Amino acid sequence: MKILDGKIVRDEILARLKKEFAKLAEVTKLAIIQVGARTDSNTYVRQKKIFAEKVGVVIEHLKFPENCLPAEIIEKINVLNADESIHGIILQLPLPVGFNTDEIFEVINPNKDVDGLTAKNLSRLSAGDLDGLIPATAKGILKILDYYKIPIVGKRATVIGRSRLVGKPAALALEARGAKVTVGHRQTENLAAIAKEADILVSAAGQKNLVGKDFVSPGQTIIDVGNDVDLAAVKDIAGALTPTPGGVGPMTVACLFENLLKARIINR
Ligand code: ADP
Numbered sequence: 653m654k655i656l657d658g659k660i661v662r663d664e665i666l667a668r669l670k671k672e673f674a675k676l677a678e679v680t681k682l683a684i685i686q687v688g689a690r691t692d693s694n695t696y697v698r699q700k701k702i703f704a705e706k707v708g709v710v711i712e713h714l715k716f717p718e719n720c721l722p723a724e725i726i727e728k729i730n731v732l733n734a735d736e737s738i739h740g741i742i743l744q745l746p747l748p749v750g751f752n753t754d755e756i757f758e759v760i761n762p763n764k765d766v767d768g769l770t771a772k773n774l775s776r777l778s779a780g781d782l783d784g785l786i787p788a789t790a791k792g793i794l795k796i797l798d799y800y801k802i803p804i805v806g807k808r809a810t811v812i813g814r815s816r817l818v819g820k821p822a823a824l825a826l827e828a829r830g831a832k833v834t835v836g837h838r839q840t841e842n843l844a845a846i847a848k849e850a851d852i853l854v855s856a857a858g859q860k861n862l863v864g865k866d867f868v869s870p871g872q873t874i875i876d877v878g879n880d881v882d883l884a885a886v887k888d889i890a891g892a893l894t895p896t897p898g899g900v901g902p903m904t905v906a907c908l909f910e911n912l913l914k915a916r917i918i919n920r
Contacts, residue, residue: 654800654892656873658792661799662902669909670707680709682740682766682912683732685725687751688718693744700742703905709912712738718748725751726759733761739919740766740912745817763918766911769816777821780828785911785918790821792903793854793875794829796894802852802873805830810847812836812863813856818877822854843867855880865889875900 673680682704684697697713704711714728725743732738741764747753762772768785776784782794797804809831813819819835827833831852836843838857847853847867855863856877863874864885871891874881879896886893894900 653887653890656796656800656892656894656899658796658894658899658902661796662906665906665910666706669913672913673708676916680912680916681712681738682709682742683712683714683738684742684744685714685716685728686744687716687720687725688748697744699905700908703909707909709909722751722756725756729759733764738764739916740764742767764915766908766915768911777824777828782825782828785914786825787817787821788904788907788911789818789877789900790825791907791910792900793822794825795907796903800892802892807851808832808849809852809854810834810836810850811854811856812843812847813878815856818856822856
């Protein structure tokens with residue numbers, strides 16, 4: 653089984669982005685709004701800061717306490733929308749319980765929505781248009797497949813998970829590239845059989861060891877987004893696998909910054 657190393661691809665993207673950002677007359681600025689201090693969110697924000705520093709992007713990290721009011725977040729987003737020196741806005745998810753994520757997200761100017769999660773950007777993706785700001789994980793999946801020359805067009809892809817952040821955009825992106833996509837989720841019957849028939853299996857369920865030998869077929873490519881794969885069970889069957897860590901994670905961060913560069917071009 654071939655291991656699809658996301659770090660190699662990330663480093664290539666990093667080198668290219670560093671040059672592109674350096675060419676711009678004005679420094680690129682990315683605002684990250686974080687509400688509360690979840691450990692996983694802290695880690696993701698830190699990874700973005702490390703990448704930003706390497707490519708010469710300035711991050712404005714705006715922290716709000718968990719008990720702040722949604723109206724304060726909305727007000728801040730409006731300020732950032734109007735601020736021409738800010739090129740991208742990230743609202744770090746998940747928001748604390750009680751926050752209406754959809755409502756708050758929609759306040760973000762779609763042209764600064766580097767996560768690609770506003771309705772406008774998602775609907776562009778669902779129409780099959782891959783040239784807009786598309787969610788970074790979905791973009792990262794396409795890029796790692798392309799880098800390792802794994803064909804997508806005409807192939808069967810199964811995506812396990814249908815979240816707004818990962819599963820759904822991944823399914824839409826693969827479909828836009830010409831795959832025949834099936835989506836499975838918690839309620840899906842015969843999930844193993846549906847997974848098994850795929851040429852490309854994307855797993856974004858967040859369930860350790862969900863993907864065992866019943867899910868996998870010889871030569872299959874597995875994109876393990878959710879750290880779902882039982883490695884010992886699949887390693888002698890599958891053709892290729894993205895490891896965790898070191899697979900989709902680094903690709904996601906890199907693709908976020910690709911979106912930031914794109915946002916700069918859109919907003920010029
Ligand atoms: P993320 O944002 O990382 O994708 P979520 O927790 O929002 O994570 O979504 C998890 C997705 O995975 C949901 O669509 C859910 O239906 C799916 N899922 C969770 N557990 C299973 C399971 N055991 N089998 C199939 N799908 C699952």
